Amino acid sequence: MRRKIDYELVLAGYEKYCLSSYGKEYLRSLNPGTVELESEYGCISEMITYIRESGIPDSDAFTEVRPLLGKVENGLVLDGTELLEFLKFFEGVGNLKKTFKFQRGPLFSQNLLATLTSRLGNYEELVKAIRHVVDEQGNVKDDASVLLKKIRTEYAETVKQLRHKVERFVSNYQNLMQELTYTIKNERYVLPIKANERGKVKGIVHGTSASGLTVYVEPEELIPLNDRLKVLLEEESREVTRILRELSSHIFQSAGHIKRDIEVLKRLDAIIARARYALEHNAALIIPSGRYLKLVKARHPLLAPDKVVPIDLELPTDKLGMVITGPNTGGKTVSLKTIALCILLAKSGFPVLVSESSRIPDLKVFVDIGDPQDILENLSTFSGHVVNIKNALEMADEDSIVLIDELGSGTDPYEGSAIALGIIEELIERRIKFIVTTHLTPIKLYAMSHDKIVTASMEFDPESLAPTYRILMNVPGASHAFEIAAKYGLPENVLQRARKHLNEDHIRIEELIKNLNVHVSELEAKKRELEATLREYNKQKRELEEKYKLLKVKRVEEFDKEIRNVYKEIQEAKRNLQIALQSTRTSSESLIKKRLKEIEREEEKVQALQDKIEKVMYETAFQKEERSIEVGDFVRLVDGTAVGKVVEKKGEKFVVDFNGIRIEVKPEKIVKVQTKPESTVEVPEQGRDSRTSMPRIPLKTNEIDVRGLTVEEAVEKIDEFIDQLVLSDFSVGYIIHGKGTGRLATGIWNYLRNDKRVKSYRFGRPDEGGVGVTVVEV
Structure with missing residues (x-):
């Protein structure tokens, strides 16, 4: 079935947003019924929010380390560059954990991503160990161990001594040398001596030049130092191998954790890929449920965004089937594939290219789309269709939807119509949902007269004689065969001859359908205009609401700034009062009283501003319906759970009866509730005493x-x-x-x-x- 609806090609469109092969593997493993959709879509939703705010997460954690892990498990030793790959992986994992641990905001209330990434291991010790041993080029550092540092220090000192002896030899025997320098042969320092002067230098010959004019001699005085260098190199190699083996062993001990983390990373990478896909393609996250199919602005994923025509269709719960008719090349096959893809992708945890107002049913999908003829199986087009439909009828039940393209085609139209109607009746009797496309008039007429079938057609523009690829609901479609034939050059005299072979009933039905199509197309065009206007209105409404909220917050902050200024004035007035009280020259009480009144006025200003802040916060937090309170309404205190009844209004305040206790409260202290609550007795929280301070502990979260x-x-x-x-x-x-x-x-x-x-x-x-x-x- 996947091949018939191009599922693998569509899947590749999601895979290209993965950061690694991990995510691609996870996406390929997703199938209907194998995914916990609420959790999966919740994670994708959180990731969409994160990417909008912060961009794509750090990708280092998705470094491919499985081949290296296999090497370690086989007892092999990793080299420095391979350890750097693991370092990248370990640090990336740590960064991911930190990234999602402190995520905030409304969509992170469930903290699904934080929960998922919290399962990742802690590799801080391995990170320290690798950084201690390996430099940025993958070389083992001198300080990797005490012994290695000692060996390399001695090696450097020996090289220094050896070069000093070489320089002295060159200085003393310049006339014997072909070149005034040294070279290295077989990991030993040697000197290029003229072949005819060989007998004048005691030492070991390590080779000659291609011309035979130069002999490479290791003088006797260099032999002990060269021997020492060779021993030191061997000791260094053994120590480096030991260090690398020890690190490889530590990684081997963590192999189980690493494998489990890779499984988490597979899912996380796939979540990132689907979130990126949803953002770039404006796809929706819809959890399939029930038997109601409603696609709004559905697009086929393989069609170019600037060319695809979105389709709208609806198959309600109380309807069992849909018959889509219309001209060839009108988009019927693409529409069927789009429907199948939307259901399968949504059931597998993928964002789908539909509007958020769409509804996708939780149904098994069976399809017969395309030309199923098979030379090897000796199947014609018709017999291939029959085999596919037979298989679908055997496996489908009430929790299924069957999609059939060109039902009844590939054989005699009269007999094909009869077989098609038999299949439709069987599907209806077994209460199996279905959507079929057809050209056959008997099927159109049957669908129009059956109360369990919805008719639909592919829109056709009679002026341009071209399909628009839109679906018109509740109207059958004409085939437009004569119009299309004329457009593509079939002679008029041939068309005239052809019309003579049509019976009057068929002509009349086709004309009625064409006229109906024209009227419905005009209505659909007006509907699209109204929908566009409504979308623009809703967009502007949302923008204004956001601006209004921001203005309220700004008002609160302005009030706070004003309060701070008033506080400064109060502090200044208090200082002046203290000076007046302490001054020996002040004997008048009137000045002191004046200062006190100034302070009282300033404090009244503060209280008024605080009341304004509370009112703005109240308006921001609750809907207008909750704030519209009248006598007789049941209300609760916004800072508590107690509920009472408003019995009277006194000026700006309300009198509320709380189980016989009446208190006066400001409007912004209460909020309306819908029903009278059962009488409850508040039980004081045990173990809570504000006077008792807990012992201070280190701060783990900010x-x-x-x-x-x-x-x-x-x-x-x-x-x-x-x-x-x-x-x-x-x-x-x-x-x-x-x-x-x-x-x-x-x-x-x-x-x-x-x-x-x-x-x-x-x-x-x-x-x-x-x-x-x-x-x-x-």
């Missing part, structure tokens, strides 16, 4: 969650958190307080603006949690 705490409790924890933050390696911390009414956030900001340890603070960006998080820099 975030703290204070949601659900009172302002006093939160401030106490934040004070300790900032202390630890200052002493840690972190310079930035995240305080998670939630949105709510803003009371908790306001209290925290009141505390932060007076804390000298805090350099700056702000609300989180959208990817950091928005106004539900305060980011502090110490």
